Amino acid sequence: MMARRLILIEGLPGSGKSTIAKMVSEILIGQGKQVQLFQEGNLDHPADYEGVAFYHAEDFEALLTTYEDYREILESNAIAYDQGVLIPYRKMKEQRGIELPDQVVGDIFSRDIYEISFAQNVKLITEKWQNFTKNVLSTNDDSITIFECCFIQNPLTMGLVKCNRSKEQNVQYVWGLGRIIHALNPLLIYIDQKDISYTFDKAISERPKEWSEGFINYYTNQGFGQAQGYQGVQGTVQILQERKKLESEIYGLLEMDKVWLDNSDYDLEACRRKLEKIL
Known part of the structure; x- marks a missing residue:
């Protein structure tokens, strides 16, 4: 059995x-x-997935270009996945203490795996x-x-x-x-x-x-x-x-x-x- x-x-x-x-x-x-x-x-x-966003490569690049000041933080926390990236935004905030401006968080949330x-x-x-x-x-x-x-x-x-x-x-x-x-x-x-x-x-x-x-x-x-x-x-x-x-x-x-x-x-x-x- x-x-x-x-x-x-x-x-x-x-x-x-x-x-x-x-x-x-x-x-x-x-x-x-x-x-x-x-x-x-x-x-x-x-x-x-809990508090994770998904971006296709070109959309992620657009995000980085829009928020150039946060490029390094976003790139270093992004996980490569299937011609795109996963961004564990809740983990970034709650476990790694990374505070992003509301506008950036809002943009990322709109790509949450339960929002796409x-x-x-x-x-x-x-x-x-x-x-x-x-x-x-x-x-x-x-x-x-x-x-x-x-x-x-x-x-x-x-x-x-x-x-x-x-x-x-x-x-x-x-x-x-x-x-x-x-x-x-x-x-x-x-x-x-x-x-x-x-x-x-x-x-x-x-x-x-x-x-x-x-x-x-x-x-x-x-x-x-x-x-x-x-x-x-x-x-x-x-x-x-x-x-x-x-x-x-x-x-x-x-x-x-x-x-x-x-x-x-x-x-x-x-x-x-x-x-x-x-x-």
Whole structure:
């Protein structure tokens, strides 16, 4: 039997992904396994991009020409990639202490991997998953990697929420990633919440105001939300309901071990017992 090398935790915002990802990690460590947990927002994510921009070579040269004073900093932090460069702008600021003017940061952000075209995003993300899978298979240890939300949520945030792509394109995007990781014998744990409106309200009440304002703005002012004319909290909930419907369909189509975990009651002890059985 193939060793399990990857566990994927998915679900809507506020469903309990972070908590349950940590719980899965604790249970596996308790079983004596080696575990690597990558949560949302990790700047060193091995299969996703967080705060990274992509420039084709000629566009990067145009950026350097526009901001000649920062040429050296930008060039020394850029990573050559596929006839272009990747700029890890969040890492530059948060880990290397590099402060760039707002205008430069704004220009770079407009090329973030989750701001560029859908086709280019799919290409870059797919290649990142391919490299991740290859790296895992080339190591001899049997450690288990846990990813929170980058397998279904992030592709659909791009494909459905931002770009309003067809159902087929969104399904194909995630299904393609599923095929890449097949050799890692993945387990998908989808955390379900029956009442999406309640879950989202709970997330709003528990998180900073900037989070909810940013989230609602992102969901309603582009792509699918804009096309439907959805607005405010209510509109965001409607988009989340559409996302859930699509995620359920994708879940059904994926050919991998998978568990639909109901966390509507936020009963962590009940979740732990279920997870201990599963794992």
